[in-house]
Amino acid sequence: MKLFSYWRSLATYRVRVALNLKGVTPDEVIDVNLHEGRQREDAYAKINPMKALPALMLDDGTVLSESLAILEYLDETHPNPPLLPTEPKARARVRALSQMIACDTHPLIVPRVREYLAGHYKVDETGVNEWGRHWHDVALKALETNLASSPETGRYCQGDQLTIADICLSGQGVGAAYFKCDTAPYPTVSRIIDECAKLDAFARAHPLKQPGAPAAS
């Protein structure tokens, strides 16, 4: 199994956490430098025509892409510990929380979008950072409302079971830190992010712990 990764990619972070939780170690981690635009070069576009990270190449050459699809695959093929509840409504809630992050928010602030804003609409650096903060804030507010008001929220997003929603929420927390969003107004979100950070599987997957990352300040 080969993981195509970049230290800063939050979608890849999700897969790293899931691999750690499942006790699966890729044979190789291949760096695709997003800052240098390597994801748009032919070599990688042949692996993933969407030119996005992550991609997971299985031993038979099958390439999986899209972080949530990879998480579900890992959960189906390595069922312990499970990363989804068993009851359909609970599964739907976990997936919805995950998608509020991985569909409605993160795709808005990835490099290709920031670069298009800057290049095509001449939005300056301050404006691009405002964009990132704005969409983080919108999501954090909605996530806090959902998590704080639901009796299903426990130690983690869905009771006391760690799920893909926690993996996504934890990545959202890392993203919020990049964009210097204040997470203090979101106490439930912050509490769950802090719970996750205590776990070795999350700590080892952190962007700043990956090869190529700058030294933590």
Added chain:
Amino acid sequence: MKLFSYWRSLATYRVRVALNLKGVTPDEVIDVNLHEGRQREDAYAKINPMKALPALMLDDGTVLSESLAILEYLDETHPNPPLLPTEPKARARVRALSQMIACDTHPLIVPRVREYLAGHYKVDETGVNEWGRHWHDVALKALETNLASSPETGRYCQGDQLTIADICLSGQGVGAAYFKCDTAPYPTVSRIIDECAKLDAFARAHPLKQPGAPAAS
């Protein structure tokens, strides 16, 4: 079961198609007018704090949100006809194709993003439409490459079985038409969209067939 819907919402279109395919008819379809910003009003924000469509309220009052989470819920609770293959790698491919659309593309062109571009960055109507076309083109190119090069593509995205990927692809086709994208350079995408359009479950779910839609030109 109550579906919160708007004729033009492509995420709601996905759920309408799935309900049709499963033979499930909501007891009520509640209109949330996106053009008038009703999704941001308190009444709806209490239903879905993300202030986005669709939402599906079950008979016990549970509210499901996020179209892909709803599709998986419907598939788990109404297994016939199945909308995902059974083999994990095939499921991962179907989910990845779906997410290329429902995560990487559609969230970029929804009303809240177009409104923020126009309001905050003073992008004019032409610029906002370019934005919509640009992200559609990026996705259509990647989808075509994936679908045209994979031996797993058949009559539909994954062999001859209709899946959530076809539902998402069909919605992408409707979106491409809104933004006047030329889909001729994407023959495999176009062929599958045309196959889906032949099916009653898709035709009945079309935005222009919903209450409140303008007359088709």
